[in-house]
Amino acid sequence: MTVSRTETSMDAKDLKVVNKPVRKQDALGLACGEPVFADDQEFKGLLHAKLLWSPHAHARIKKIDVSAALKVPGVKAVLTYKDVPRVPHTTAGQGYPEPSPYDTYTLDSKVRYVGDRVAAVAAETPEAAQEAVSKIKVDYEVLPAVLDPFEAMKDGAPVIHDEPDSKNIPDARRNIAAKFDFEVKNGEWFKEADHVLEHSWSIPYLQHCALEPHTSIAYFDNFGRVVLRTSTQVPFHVRRIVAQALKLPVKKIRVIKPRIGGGFGSKQEVLEDIVAALALKTRRPVKLEYTRKETFVSSRTRHPAVCRMKAGVKNDGTITDAEMEITLNTGAYGSHALTVMMCSGSHTIPMYRVKNNIRFVGRSVYTNMPVAGAYRGYGATQGFFAWECLMDMLAESIGMDPVEFRRRNYIKLGEGSPVFKAMGEGREGVEQVITSTGLFEAIQKGMDEIKWAEKRAKYAKQSGPVRRGVGAACMMQGSGIPEVDMASATIKMNEDGSFNLLVGAADLGTGSDTILAQIAAEVLGVKTEDIVVTSSDTDVTPFDVGAYASSTTFISGGAAKKAAEKVRDMVLAVGAKILDKKPEALRLEGGKVVAADGASCALSEVANTSLYYYDQHQICATASHYGHTSPPPFQANFAEVEVDTGTGKVKVLDYVSCVDCGTAINPQLAEGQNDGAVVNGISHTLSEELEFSSNGTPLNASFRRYKILSAADTPPVRTFIIPTWEPAGPFGAKSVSEIGINGPLPAIANAIYAACGVRLFDAPFTPDRVLAAIKKAGKR
Amino acid sequence: MRPFALKCKVNGLAIEREIPSSRSLLDFIREDLGLKGTKEGCGEGECGACLVLLDGKAVNSCLMMAVQLHGKELVTIEGLKGRDGGLHALQKTFMEEGAVQCGFCTPGLIIASEALLRRKPDATLEDIKQELTGNLCRCTGYEKVLSAVEKARDNRNA
Ligand code: FES
Ligand code: FES
Numbered sequence: 001m002t003v004s005r006t007e008t009s010m011d012a013k014d015l016k017v018v019n020k021p022v023r024k025q026d027a028l029g030l031a032c033g034e035p036v037f038a039d040d041q042e043f044k045g046l047l048h049a050k051l052l053w054s055p056h057a058h059a060r061i062k063k064i065d066v067s068a069a070l071k072v073p074g075v076k077a078v079l080t081y082k083d084v085p086r087v088p089h090t091t092a093g094q095g096y097p098e099p100s101p102y103d104t105y106t107l108d109s110k111v112r113y114v115g116d117r118v119a120a121v122a123a124e125t126p127e128a129a130q131e132a133v134s135k136i137k138v139d140y141e142v143l144p145a146v147l148d149p150f151e152a153m154k155d156g157a158p159v160i161h162d163e164p165d166s167k168n169i170p171d172a173r174r175n176i177a178a179k180f181d182f183e184v185k186n187g188e189w190f191k192e193a194d195h196v197l198e199h200s201w202s203i204p205y206l207q208h209c210a211l212e213p214h215t216s217i218a219y220f221d222n223f224g225r226v227v228l229r230t231s232t233q234v235p236f237h238v239r240r241i242v243a244q245a246l247k248l249p250v251k252k253i254r255v256i257k258p259r260i261g262g263g264f265g266s267k268q269e270v271l272e273d274i275v276a277a278l279a280l281k282t283r284r285p286v287k288l289e290y291t292r293k294e295t296f297v298s299s300r301t302r303h304p305a306v307c308r309m310k311a312g313v314k315n316d317g318t319i320t321d322a323e324m325e326i327t328l329n330t331g332a333y334g335s336h337a338l339t340v341m342m343c344s345g346s347h348t349i350p351m352y353r354v355k356n357n358i359r360f361v362g363r364s365v366y367t368n369m370p371v372a373g374a375y376r377g378y379g380a381t382q383g384f385f386a387w388e389c390l391m392d393m394l395a396e397s398i399g400m401d402p403v404e405f406r407r408r409n410y411i412k413l414g415e416g417s418p419v420f421k422a423m424g425e426g427r428e429g430v431e432q433v434i435t436s437t438g439l440f441e442a443i444q445k446g447m448d449e450i451k452w453a454e455k456r457a458k459y460a461k462q463s464g465p466v467r468r469g470v471g472a473a474c475m476m477q478g479s480g481i482p483e484v485d486m487a488s489a490t491i492k493m494n495e496d497g498s499f500n501l502l503v504g505a506a507d508l509g510t511g512s513d514t515i516l517a518q519i520a521a522e523v524l525g526v527k528t529e530d531i532v533v534t535s536s537d538t539d540v541t542p543f544d545v546g547a548y549a550s551s552t553t554f555i556s557g558g559a560a561k562k563a564a565e566k567v568r569d570m571v572l573a574v575g576a577k578i579l580d581k582k583p584e585a586l587r588l589e590g591g592k593v594v595a596a597d598g599a600s601c602a603l604s605e606v607a608n609t610s611l612y613y614y615d616q617h618q619i620c621a622t623a624s625h626y627g628h629t630s631p632p633p634f635q636a637n638f639a640e641v642e643v644d645t646g647t648g649k650v651k652v653l654d655y656v657s658c659v660d661c662g663t664a665i666n667p668q669l670a671e672g673q674n675d676g677a678v679v680n681g682i683s684h685t686l687s688e689e690l691e692f693s694s695n696g697t698p699l700n701a702s703f704r705r706y707k708i709l710s711a712a713d714t715p716p717v718r719t720f721i722i723p724t725w726e727p728a729g730p731f732g733a734k735s736v737s738e739i740g741i742n743g744p745l746p747a748i749a750n751a752i753y754a755a756c757g758v759r760l761f762d763a764p765f766t767p768d769r770v771l772a773a774i775k776k777a778g779k780r
Numbered sequence: 781m782r783p784f785a786l787k788c789k790v791n792g793l794a795i796e797r798e799i800p801s802s803r804s805l806l807d808f809i810r811e812d813l814g815l816k817g818t819k820e821g822c823g824e825g826e827c828g829a830c831l832v833l834l835d836g837k838a839v840n841s842c843l844m845m846a847v848q849l850h851g852k853e854l855v856t857i858e859g860l861k862g863r864d865g866g867l868h869a870l871q872k873t874f875m876e877e878g879a880v881q882c883g884f885c886t887p888g889l890i891i892a893s894e895a896l897l898r899r900k901p902d903a904t905l906e907d908i909k910q911e912l913t914g915n916l917c918r919c920t921g922y923e924k925v926l927s928a929v930e931k932a933r934d935n936r937n938a
Contacts, residue, residue, distance in 0.1 A: 211919075259882070262882040
């Protein structure tokens with residue numbers, strides 16, 4: 001039996017559809033295995049694409065001979081850099097102009113990592129395509145490679161982007177793809193501090209592991225336009241960037257996003273140019289589907305990072321100064337290089353009040369390694385690992401309970417931070433203050449559930465090789481990128497009183513179609529089932545930046561609400577005529593227009609009147625929305641662990657995650673978002689790491705060897721939603737999708753320290769690493 | 781290579797087909813039969829998205845050849861039915877409990893759970909977790925999946 005873990009907020013009491021666990025709209029089709037994903041439709045005459053990937057970390061293509069490949073029966077096209085336009089662009093699916101450097105080419109005469117694109121084949125069968133790939137002869141001039149970001153910044157390191165036509169690389173000679181320095185100085189550094197602590201924390205290469213591999217099919221419509229049916233989080237950015245890369249007008253491209261088998265950021269990346277190029281060359285439908293190995297190596301990863309933090313604290317618990325210096329490895333291309341780096345500071349440093357000085361130094365560095373990109377958490381994962389572990393160390397240095405220390409210092413209602421304005425995402429940031437927070441309640445709830453005080457006391461005196469401990473970490477994230485992300489929604493009314501809701505927002509499994517329908521249904525006084533959602537098709541649905549930056553509920557939800565309000569007014573105007581009342585005296589409720597005196601007419605009557613009888617018009621409206629602020633959701637995380645100091649094995653016994661996401665539009669889906677994010681974070685913490693040989697070849701690019709948690713090794717995760725009301729959000733909502741992934745690294749690291757007195761600074765906390773740390777600290 | 785004359789039952793229907801003997805079971809299901817509910821998440825037996833019931837037992841169709849189906853009975857997600865011929869109990873509870881996020885893993889999870897509950901109608905939570913080890917899900921964190929399977933078990937035994 002499941003108990004609802006969600007309480008209803010005071011402000012949310014009058015809501016009829018919003019804040020209810022309405023069934024996910026697409027669940028039925030998905031549970032029945034309906035053919036709803038990119039690869040589930042049949043195309044007549046479909047060709048299969050395969051790519052030749054670079055075996056070298058860094059090389060120039062001296063000669064490439066495709067003649068043998070072209071002779072393989074069934075092969076229809078082989079493309080090399082000679083056959084495609086050379087247009088520097090970024091694959092980062094971000095708003096235009098993208099704040100990522102233009103350093104990528106559909107195909108190039110230089111390869112920059114093991115797994116980089118060399119050539120592409122389209123053939124009648126996947127086997128023929130693969131055979132042709134193996135017959136492409138390439139003569140490489142192998143260049144010295146650099147795999148480490150710190151080495152890459154040194155004088156004399158190989159220059160990865162030496163091509164003259166790349167754009168917006170701040171320092172190509174030093175392999176710097178993005179940099180940002182920022183300081184608030186109110187006095188001498190660390191002058192007031194009683195204790196100053198400093199350390200570095202690191203995160204390795206991590207992959208999203210969406211269960212559906214990247215899949216795209218390119219075909220032609222009746223007007224000779226290229227249609228891309230693709231597993232993407234960003235349909236409109238795909239259209240724009242493919243148009244740019246292939247020098248096509250935007251109007252010649254249509255992008256259809258069917259159901260998506262998970263993305264987590266990996267599908268915020270525009271890799272569709274190559275399949276479109278193959279279709280253009282062959283004039284046939286072409287499918288490109290990554291294998292699992294290709295997904296690991298040649299799609300995108302999280303930015304590995306080394307984050308050094310230094311902070312000062314007074315004995316009374318005041319944080320005096322804080323400095324973060326983060327170095328991200330962006331791999332061979334600078335996709336999201338700047339923005340992930342910015343978020344590593346902008347989402348984390350404001351979490352706690354710093355009295356005097358703040359400094360942020362960020363570098364995103366090219367290496368001859370796989371390309372990093374967007375990944376749920378987006379820099380905050382890297383930043384919070386450092387900040388929240390350091391918070392624990394600072395608390396210890398002054399002998400204060402770590403939760404109490406956080407409580408004194410976390411950002412409160414009405415407070416701001418100079419960081420918000422200083423650190424934007426490609427533009428200046430936006431000044432903001434906190435307009436809703438449930439962090440106090442979240443912490444309280446978490447302490448109660450984990451039995452913080454009792455267990456801290458109990459576990460303080462332990463002996464024997466197996467030790468237990470509890471640890472905490474607090475988080476914030478954002479809700480969309482303020483004054484950058486825009487979404488729109490169109491709603492039109494049908495004869496039976498139902499509505500179509502057309503959104504560019506990209507449901508990738510999150511349930512955004514459902515929550516957007518709930519928002520519209522709430523305004524229009526109908527059931528969620530009466531809202532038919534279409535998402536997303538660049539020919540049909542209005543613009544939306546797509547699913548990223550925790551923006552959909554807040555931004556696309558705002559658009560759906562505004563569009564519904566416009567439609568509501570149109571419905572009321574017709575209803576007023578039918579009922580012979582003033583529109584102001586009417587409301588929508590239960591599928592009817594209702595007057596104060598009880599008179600009513602059905603929505604179907606309104607629709608039929610407007611469509612067929614009187615003052616004929618389609619009741620229909622479009623609205624757009626963007627945020628002026630990015631209200632952070634807050635979260636308190638508590639982990640209880642057991643450490644076997646003899647083997648180094650860490651077992652998570654309990655994980656409590658209390659999240660303030662404003663109003664949960666759909667509590668069941670919000671819980672699911674948080675559960676999934678947390679478990680992904682625990683998986684990062686305990687086992688995940690993509691490993692490489694000394695020449696940059698990936699060693700464990702499979703589910704067999706890159707371990708993500710299965711049901712049997714997932715610890716109990718308990719999500720509690722702490723209701724608050726965010727005035728800027730639709731029906732009080734903030735975001736929920738990303739925040740949960742950031743908690744496990746620091747919460748578990750802090751719990752391990754509480755258990756056995758050993759601090760871990762490098763993820764993942766595998767038994768070997770834990771054991772080594774225990775030995776080094778002499779804690780056995 | 782000579783084609784193989786395959787005779788089997790798929791979702792209750794008798795089927796006779798000539799197939800290349802090199803055809804994988806997964807390709808046979810998705811491409812030849814056009815049943816798209818069975819998914820390919822890895823192609824190497826590690827994710828469970830491709831699970832189907834072969835004579836009532838859950839198998840990874842990506843690791844098997846279509847010829848191994850000969851003389852056997854195959855049930856895919858499309859062939860699962862409830863006692864009343866409508867939705868299957870697991871399909872219902874997966875929806876009710878919010879166990880479907882992206883849904884790419886869902887058919888495989890439902891097939892694995894069905895195989896377990898047929899074999900062991902009173903499976904414990906631990907049994908369920910063990911049975912589902914071969915099914916990866918990156919979206920849900922498994923919490924709601926486990927409640928869905930437990931609920932289906934309880935409904936079935938009620
Ligand atoms: S596709 Fe068969 S187990 Fe992954
Ligand atoms: S619901 Fe997406 S992988 Fe399970």
